[in-house]
Amino acid sequence: MSVKVRFFARFRELLGTDIVTEPKAGTSLAALVSGIAQKNKEGYDAIFDEQGSFREFVILMRNGKRVETADAGKTIVADGDEIAVFPPVAGG
């Protein structure tokens, strides 16, 4: 299956964006993002704390809908999903 991961703003600068991955069945949103982020230590540290938990301010979306980071470990990604990971918004 194929899942697209989009990082924005500072996370995009550190990790790139529109990353198409092919996770195994049963992969959680948290594991997916963690796996991709590990390719760049600074990018990983921007998103995850020392315990490997999402930092408090990180925002996750799955197909345009917010997923609380506390639920990301039990949210299983599906084929065709678009995952977005971004810092607090600052438009306007």
Add this chain to the structure above:
Amino acid sequence: MSVKVRFFARFRELLGTDIVTEPKAGTSLAALVSGIAQKNKEGYDAIFDEQGSFREFVILMRNGKRVETADAGKTIVADGDEIAVFPPVAGG
């Protein structure tokens, strides 16, 4: 001496405007306006009540400065004065 009286809005429709008068020395603002208004009963009644006092909502200005109607009887007009008489403002 010469004093100009300007009525606005409904008062203007009833009494005209830019009326140049030549009051006697010592004429009060109240007497001046009352004298002019008497030429048209509807105009007079729009500005004065049955006791001949200014109606509560009437606004008076002398040379662009507000004069409280309660003070109009003791305010003596002077040569070159511009007196304005108008209902509550409704711009904006």
Add this chain to the structure above:
Amino acid sequence: MVIRVQKEDVDIGALITGAKKHGTGAVVVFDGIVRDDDITEMELEAYEDVAVAEMEKIAAEATRLHNLLHVDIIHRIGRLSIGENILIIVVSAGHRPEAYAGSRYIIEEIKKSVPIWKKELTKDGGRWVPGEHGHGAGKPRK
């Protein structure tokens, strides 16, 4: 700063461009419009010199109270059709709270104290619009 009572309409886009003084982060525009309250047209009348002087005082006070960087106030008079601009207020400030508050301050003060009157013209004649501030109108300002 443009503070005017005039018959002509105005180019709001150009006013906005002119309001972008150094330090501007927000521009707020208020545009009061002739509303279709079963009327045919609206006729506006002003005590012009006093109206302009009063609007200048309001603009200065708004600038002081709300740290505005620029203020324009154009109040139209004469005969206006439904949908036409009556009053245009353009303010700029460093940040949005000041811009909104300054704009709102100006319109509320204009309603209170600027000697301008509106007559709604209808098929059956016309009616003078009552002021929102029955007795406060034209009160001396501190």
Add this chain to the structure above:
Amino acid sequence: MVIRVQKEDVDIGALITGAKKHGTGAVVVFDGIVRDDDITEMELEAYEDVAVAEMEKIAAEATRLHNLLHVDIIHRIGRLSIGENILIIVVSAGHRPEAYAGSRYIIEEIKKSVPIWKKELTKDGGRWVPGEHGHGAGKPRK
């Protein structure tokens, strides 16, 4: 109703004209501007589909809460110079309190939940502008 994320600037005068729906008595425009905070330029980035969908929700909610007659929201992205328009909100309503309140509601909600980010470019590099709402961003709406 125009709700858009785009690089191009927009003709605010034309938007105001388009906002004058039947019953309009007041139009309020908010124009957010690139402020000169010792920067050279600003670079804006959006999660576009979600940003537009979120702004559409905000416009609908503002319309419902404040009886608006028309709403336009244009949020610009890409690289903008000092003094350029970032965000233009045009609302119309029957009366001014609704127009001001609706406009303000929209900008505050955009700041909270629309996935757009700003980077201030400086002589020494750049800095991402922190959001005003650290953790509320993108919260599910009821």
